[in-house]
Structure formats: C-alpha cells, structure tokens
Amino acid sequence: MSLWNAIAVGLKEIWAHKFRSLLTMLGIILGVSSLVAMNALVQGMENGARESLVAVGGLAKVRVEAQPVPVEQRHMRDLAVGLTMNDVHALRNSAPEAVKISPEMRMDGMNPTLAANGKTYRTFMTSGVWPIQAELMEHKIGHGRMFTEFDDEQARNVVVIGTGIRDELFGKPEDTGEPVIPLGRTMTINGYPFTIIGMFEHYESEQDRKARELREQEQRTRQAAGVTNSASGPQRSRGYGGGGRRGGFAFWIKNNTVYMPLNTMWMKMKSGQTNISAIPTLNNIEIRVADPDRINEALTQIRNVLMITHRGIEDFSFRTQEDWADQISTFISAARISGGLIAGISLLVGGIGIMNIMLASISERIREIGIRKAVGAEDIEVFIQILIESTVIAVIGGLVGLATSFGLIQLIRAVTPTDNAPVVTLGSMGLAFAASVTIGVLAGLIPAFRASRMNVIQALRYD
Template sequence: MIFLILESFRSALHSIRANALRSFLTSLGIIIGVASIITVVSLVQGLQASIDQQFESLGSNSLIIQPDFNQQEYEGRDVYLSEDDLLAIRKRVVGLDSVTPQVFLSAAQGLTYRGNRSSVDVRGVEPDLFVLDDTFADRGRELIAADLIGRSRVMVIGDKVRRDLKLPNDPVGEFVQFGLDWFKIVGLLEIKGNFLGQDLDNVAYIPFTTANSITPTHANPFMIFLAKADPDELDWVRQQIRQVLRKEHKIQPGKPDDFKIESSEQIQQSIAQVTGIITVVFGGIVGISLLVGGIGIMNIMLVSVTERTREIGICKALGATRADIMLQFLIEAVVLCLLGGLIGLAAGFGLGKVIANMIPNFTPAVVPLWAVFLALGFSTGVGVLFGLLPAAKAARLDPIESLRYE
C-alpha cells in the first residue's frame, strides 16, 4: 500500500511537470486564495501582537477609570471625573497600590515655538504615570513631585512634537507657548512609534496641578485614572472604587453608573475579539476563491481522465483495481492543490511584509503557525473534495472500452 501511494505521488509529480503551464493556471485559484488569507492574517496578527506588547506595560493588575462617554449628559449634568473623585479613591479604597490621574487639555490651543505649531493634546499627569506607562525620558528628565507641589510651568514632550515645532535635537531648556502660558521643556521622551493609528510620540505632559490651575477639572471631562492593585484583589478594589464614585456622584440606587472601570486585560480582550472577527470575515471572503480554484481543478482533472482513458485501460488490464485508479487520481488532485497552497503561502507572507512596510509606522506582519496549517489543510481538503468526482469517474471506466478509446 505504501509503495502504491509513493508511486501515485511520483506519477502525480510527473503529470504536473509534463503540463507545467496548465498545472500552474489550474492551481492559480488556490494560490490566490491562500495568498489572500495569509496576507490578511499576517497583517491582523501583526497588529494584535503590537497591541499585546503595548498592554504588557500596564500589566494584568491595572484598572482604567474613565467617564462613560456614551452618556454625554447624566441626569441633567455633564459626565466627568474630578480631583475630588481622585482624593476620595485614595482615601477610602483599601488594597490600592497606586492611582494616578491624566487630564486632557484642549488641542485647539496647541503648542507654538517661533512661529511653528503643534496640535498635540497636552496632558496633565503625575510622576507615577511615567512608571505605569513605561515611558521614560531620552533627554532631560520626567516630571517629579516638586513640579506638582510648585505647580511648575514645565513640560515633557515626545519626539513628534519636537519635530513639528522644529525644536533642536536636544530641546531641554527651550520655552514653548500653550495658550497664554509659557512652559519650559525639561525632558524629551524615548521614541515609542505608532499604536492603532495613533502616534505615541505626539504627546506633551505637564504637572497635573498645573493643568488644574490653567483649566478647572470640571471643564475638562476627558480625565481618566490609572490604578494598580494586587491581581488577587483587583475585583474587590474595583467594587470599592465603584461604591466610592457612585457616592461622590450622588447616583441613586438602581441608576446606571456614569463612569467605567475596566481592567487592561478586559480592553485587550475586547480588541482581540474585534481583530478575531476581522480575520474570520476577511478569511471567509477570500476563502471563496479557494472554492473557485477547487472547481477549476475538478474540471481539469475531468479533462485529464478523458485524455488518459487508454492509460487507465492498460492499468486495469495489467491488474490495477478501481481503488488503485481512484487513489492515483485523488493523490494527483491533492498534490496539485498542496503545491498551489505552498506557493500561495510564500506569496501571502511576502505580500504581507511588503504591505506592512509600505504603511508608515505599521507593525511588522506576523504569520502564526495555526494559519500555515489552516491554509495547507484547507488546500488539501479542496484537493480531496474536488478530486473525488474525477477519481471516481476514472475508476468506473470499463477496461475494454478504455483500450478501444482513440
């Protein structure tokens, strides 16, 4: 049996080589289908890998607290978090390792330097944020506690802000204007690149207390808190934070929260679910070309059966059984699909790399092992499915009539 299978493979490869151009055109649908699937999967999985890497810096013990922006107004009032909420959480929540605020000031004012302008969102933060967010200065320093106490007019910027404002390579000590206020640059952050279409180097940080002195917190609804706690107590800490904020916001029993408390893992899982759906949908769409390719292979194999009728008759006259003939043609169809799958796999991987490199700041394409096995498995399945009919037709041929066939 093993000899028969090996001989069938040899015969299939010989037949494909003898009709190389026809074999290539026949398997073109398989090649395009597999290449398309691998391209889509490599780009989406590359993006997912980048997302996972970004969330690793937050860790599994992080909570992100923010207003529920789906409710722009709640019981006739604006939805926002305040400095009072921050103080209440710090005072009343047990088991909380740290909590740090981040307030976004309007980008309408922008930053200016010698006639150059950057529309970056200026964020008021506390020094703990740089540790929580794994963000450190490449030149100068990050914000420190003394900046908060003194409500200092100091700023730490990302590299894109430096480029937009045409600041020197080492901008430490330069002054930039934000609204009516002047800020001294004390640090330039390390380059972090792009994440989900957002340039992570397009940032500017000032002390949280300074941001509040410029614009009251109630006028800046876009404030979030980053909190850290023991992973085993994360749910308990979340419940405490919810109770504290409901009390601070005077939310009546039975009424929904006007804020959201999400763990970094929850957000990561939500994004992973979205990318998974995208992979399945696009994979299903381009997978149609695999079915089209399978139909093309079935047609060519039926033609091949007709062309090799006398050969089939000779094989049967020499003792070949119907199962032997069927196995030979079935293996030929599978080999043809499998070769198309291998070519498509290489083409899809290369195409994914090229597209990822062409998009500015896009993450490198990644082809997971499961996608390779899925593509090759699907190709083999198509060969079996659409090779059965031609193989069965060849096996049913009458040996006498086959030998008479011209």
C-alpha cells in the first residue's frame, strides 16, 4: 500500500467522522497555537528589552565610576585622587582592549536649569564629554552636528541636545504641526548662554514608533475631516517616565541628553569652585571594549592600568550592562519555560485525545482490519495505516493551530496590551508543527500496534 493511499484512507476516515475529528484536533490546535503565541509574546518582550539595552550602548559598554575608598584602604584616603583625565590618557595609551574612551564630567549640584524661548526646564543631567561619547552611547545626530575636538579645545559654549529637551523648551512637533529644529538658538544652562549646534534623533522603542505613526495617521484623517482639536482634553504634561512605560524609560532618558564639550564644562562651569583641583576630576569614564565576549579580560586590563594611576587605591568600580543582559535572559527564559510548559501540557493532552480516539476507531473497525488482512494486508501495512491516520489528524491540527495562533495573538493583545509587539518567528512555528507531528506519531503507536496484531479469523467473525 502506497503512502498516498494510506493518507487518502486517513483523510477519508477523518472526513467520515468530522465532529469527532474536530474535537480530537482541538487539543493539538490549542497546543500549537498557544506554543506559537507564547513564543511570540516572549520574543516581543525580549526584543523590547534588548532594544533598550542596545540603546544605552549594548554589552560592549563599560562605565568606570568613582567610588569611595574601600574600608581596608581608608588610611590612604588622602592619596586617593578619584577619576581624572590622567586615567583617560593612561587608558588610551596602555589599554588596547578599550577601543573607545570618553571622559564624562557632570554639572555639580541639583538638576541644572535650562532656559530658552521664554521657558525653563530642570533637567536631571548635563554632561561635558568628548565628541566620541555620542558614538559610545549610540547617539545619532538628527540635525546640525556634534561638537568637534576643536570645539573642545576652544572650550566653546556649544551644546547638543536630545529631542526631549527640545520638546520641553521649544515645543513638540506633534503639537505645532511642523518640525521644530532649534539649531543656532541660544539656551542658558544655570544662566550661562550656550548655542545649540546639534540635535539628536528622536529615540523610541519599536512599539512607540508604531503607536506614534498610528496617531499621526489618525490626526491626518481627522484634519482631512475638518476636526482640528484632538479629543484628548486640555493640554497637560504627563510627567516623567514617558507615559509610564518601563521599556520606554531608557529611551526617555536618552532623549533628555544635554552634551557640551568637556573643556567647556571644566573651564566655564567649574572654574572658581572651592574644591577644584589642578587635574580635571571626572564623574565617570565611558569605555567600549573590543569584544563583549572578552569583557573579563578587558576589565582586568583596564583595572591594571587604573591601579597604577591610582597608586593601588581602588576608588573606582565598573558598571557593565551584563547584569541587565542577565536579567533579560533570566526573565526571558523563565517566561519561555512557563509558556512552553503550558503549551507542552496542552499538546500532551491533545496527544492523549488522539490516542483515545484512535483506540476507539480501531475497535469499531475490527472487521475492516480483518477484511484488509484477509485480502493480503501485512501487519506492518495495517500498522502504518493507523499510524498515518493519527499523524494526519495531528498534522491538520498543527496547521489549523498555526493559523489560529495569529488570532490568539490578536486576542491576547486586545485583552492585555503590552509594551512590545509579539513577534511570530518561523522557528517557533516550525517547532510547534514538529511537536504536533511527533505527538501524532507517538499517539498512534499503541493503537497501530494493537490493530496490526489482531487475529484475522477473530477479526473477521467480530460484529
């Protein structure tokens, strides 16, 4: 008996018992669709989390931070110099694993006050950096330019801002209806005037981007319909946190960047302060290592260099994004396991359902099996026929399940909107389908074995 014949017989059997077959398939359908949907949701979460991680420099970024002198070295406290430009130069000369280095000096005191265009805004961080910092922090210039090393040498009063600052001081393009590019405008920082020479791109998560595009489209259609004001009520600030989205927080911080040249910060903003030293003191040093997989070696090398410049006093520490990445991995694998467990149990139940129905099917077809054997069917041919029938049920269930999974994802999104759009991967679909076929084969084994071992004479007499 050829394979096609066996499949045709299987399909005929399924068609002859439509409702029963549908019920049997339901377990597999639910199992496959939940496996795919779960995977898509988790994949979406992972993409969102990784997106934020990449937005702040990825795994290759290491921040060297100043730290209080450790307890056992307290007696040498007076010798501790903190992070200085000496460290930056030493690292540039002696630590080849640190491929990009940018010192960062922050404004002292509380949130600096920015003012321009008749508005003020208290931002939380204003930094003096080297031009390479933009690259290190994965910034992209949207308008104008980043300041250069020449600007730094000259200690010019220039700033590059993120779109968040623009929104606060000059207005959002969404509200004004036209692009707002404050290049060449003057902005004061704690009263000191600066020229805005560049603005970064607007950073947002994939999900936010889609939501914004949708909003814009709606607005366009509303404008076309002659409705001017949106229905969302009076204008208001919704406060910090980018609309309360956790995943969007990293992007919100990034959009609130204010960079000025390091020397400007040092000479213009810090001169005349009482506790100033001859060597510029830094808040931290941003470093990109050559290869995130060799981050341990890189950290050792950087530490060795810094231990020399710091005369053996460990008044610095490293902050990597590994913890963040680990947290993402842990969370994602936990979500995967729990989702996979649910889907797996569902598939198992589906498999038991198939086995049950196949056992019922063979016991109502004992006579048929007897006839087939009497006219020359070998045991193995009966075995294969039953096995193919159960596999056909599972395959159809699997295919329907794949189709259903898209609907299920829409349903889940409608019921519990998440930050991140679910991503259906081909791999998860393949896995779910393979699982359903495997279960179909396994569920068919026992019924097929029983059918193949039936005695011809008894089967022919059975009624």
